[in-house]
Amino acid sequence: IDADIGQGDLAPPTCMGAAVMNFQEIDLWNVKTNCTNFIGGIQPSGYESKIISSIRQQLDISIKHNLSIINTDGYIKGNGFGYKIELLKKIQPDCIIYLGDANMDRNLMEFFSHLPRNLKINFMYGEKQTAVNNRSLMERYVKRMKTFTKFLTENNEIVMKIDLSRINYINYRNKFYSGIKCLKEYESSNAINEKILYIPDNGFLKNRFVGFGYKIDNGQICGFGLIDDFANGVLMVKVNVKEFDTIFLSDTKLDLI
Template sequence: LMVQGPAELEVLKGVVEILGIKFCEHECFHVKRNRIVPVESFENALVSVSAFDGGRFWLSESGCGVKIWVEEVKRVFEKASLEARPFQIMVVGETDSGKSTLSTYLANYAISKGLRACILDGDLGQGDLAPPGCIGLKFVEKNFFDLRELVADYYDFLGIISPRGFQDHVIESILRLRCLAIKGSADILIVNTDGYVRDKGLDYKVNTVLKLKPDVVLCLEDEGGLNNSSLFKTLSAAYPEKVVFVRRAKARQKTRGERFHRRLNQYRRFLSRGTIRSFSLFNLKVKFLNRIFYLNDTSFFGNYSLCKLNDDGWKLVVKPSDVPHILYDENSRILSFSSYALNRMFVALEYKGTLKGFGIIVHVNPELMIDVSTKVDDDVDAIHLSSIKLVNNFNNEVLIPILRQGFQENFL
């Protein structure tokens, strides 16, 4: 039984499960607007569903709930009881293959066994725990139905919404957050990955697996197409005996427009109702793709408003111009932003190495005093720049092209 909210569900007889959470006789469950949940029974059960204001329910073919994963998940957790902590489960698959649903089920299953579960959301563009451009880590204390009910405990900000061209940076971010899961004494670490698995994305997934070294990789694929699956075959060859086939959930593919609006809603979730704070870029450390620029270079000449250095010989410069791109020159070791690119840029704010929250640069003056709309009211000593601009009151997202080594290639 599939239920789309808003709706109310009451168990009249027997026991049902929703994403691994049991509901017994006379217990009720509220389904929020636009959320779709699978209601499953492992025995005869009777439920009452009241749908209203656009909500609905329907009987579905097999393959839409978590029953399809029960046996594989049981075997994974039997193995987990014998391994060192944290036991690492990496979830891979194409876009809309059920990765987030499976991650939710894994976390609820772990909690039901008394284990301390931790979820690492590694999807920069369609993540659940953090805003776009950022990956998040969450220690889960109680059962939940939707990853978007949760807010990350820790963030790693990259400022891009796709790993294309920057795969190594994403892998490094995942490894940094994995260290925090270890420090936090997690029993189970669930790594939910993005859907970039084709072409260069396949090499990216292999490199992620080889560097992360998970205890098991759950690979979501269509059962009928398993023999032709390059993802499963390639991962199995690169990481023998650790890759497990898991049947892909039957789910409707989101349109490009739906993904766009999903991102906008995530921005609003973390940015709405902010207040204006002013900062001088000269007084802040500036970060981009986790390169840290902290030393103001006052000896430079030319038409730059700002030049900051880091320990690796890189320079970050800001020019008073309307150039609509970011220059990422690995040969000259220069990152170049225009004042135009900074205006309406989505940023992250940090203090003493801890990311405190997010904001939008709403004004840049010629002296590089910036006004930032943010919920952060803590001290700030660093700002993370991005390739994302938010305009029209969060109703549009503009991605700033990143030009690498003099060749225009927009990594979105």
């Protein structure tokens, strides 16, 4: 389970992926993904609970296999500390492998002091990933764009007109809506409809990365796309899947294709 939503290999940024490994592979880039969950952002902050529930969901799916490995992000500062504590409580791992320097013992002891006493976890040090940890902001950006492109173009991509009146749900920031309207079309005499996603203008959606799936699948998606335009309730989208009832909007806008 690759739960690094910004720099993962099993899913595009804004998503997390899982794969069944039947043989050894050095680079996850070459592995076919079996399950993808849509999160929405490329930073964990603000998406902590969604990430935790998605990891738990993917773990439940993979439980029939003899071993599950979860790669998390490096988010530990600020709310990241509490986020990791809640993650451990939720998934209750048998072992944690820490990739870093052994001189972090003091911080790690504080970390473990916040865990429930009945939670027994083995702890191991792993070799520090110098090349990954020392990536510049530009190198991280290039890696992210490369991964976006990989997943957007892996299947036969088409440009599709999507009439939102025929789509059951739009998901944005973990909330489901039945439609989208521009604020400039909203009149003060009208009541705000909580089932409608109000956006500032049509440009809000242009070049936005999106996922496609079914609401019943609880955040698991079957395809990806990029919004070209939005006008008169119709989306023009580059998409690599044809059947879905929910569009998942991310917070990320791209200019790739």
